[in-house]
Amino acid sequence: MSARIKIVNATHLRFDCPGCNDIHMVRTGGNGWTWNGSVDAPTLEPSVLVQGPLNGDPDGRCHSFVRAGRIEFLSDCTHALAGTTVDLPEVDAAGMADDDGGDQ
Numbered sequence: 001m002s003a004r005i006k007i008v009n010a011t012h013l014r015f016d017c018p019g020c021n022d023i024h025m026v027r028t029g030g031n032g033w034t035w036n037g038s039v040d041a042p043t044l045e046p047s048v049l050v051q052g053p054l055n056g057d058p059d060g061r062c063h064s065f066v067r068a069g070r071i072e073f074l075s076d077c078t079h080a081l082a083g084t085t086v087d088l089p090e091v092d093a094a095g096m097a098d099d100d101g102g103d104q
């Protein structure tokens, strides 16, 4: 199975962001994001906005929609993929399983 999103625990998902070359964590359920339940073609609502140190930029901003396994970067992103839509990379369950200690 080509998972593009990783289930961290009962309330958190994460995905590899090709714009930031980093992972983004999303909280689901309750007042968190809505997830369609698919790991290979995930859709998250509403948009995901990450601000702060990203990809070497201390004032980074990454704003995206994850829809059907693709990530649509809005034009206000500070990285090179702003305004583009690309496939979410597959998450490597073995490789990047490292630091899931805390919640955000």
Ligand SMILES: [Zn+2]
Residues within 6 Å of the ligand: 017, 018, 019, 020, 021, 024, 050, 062, 063
């Ligand atoms: Zn990002």
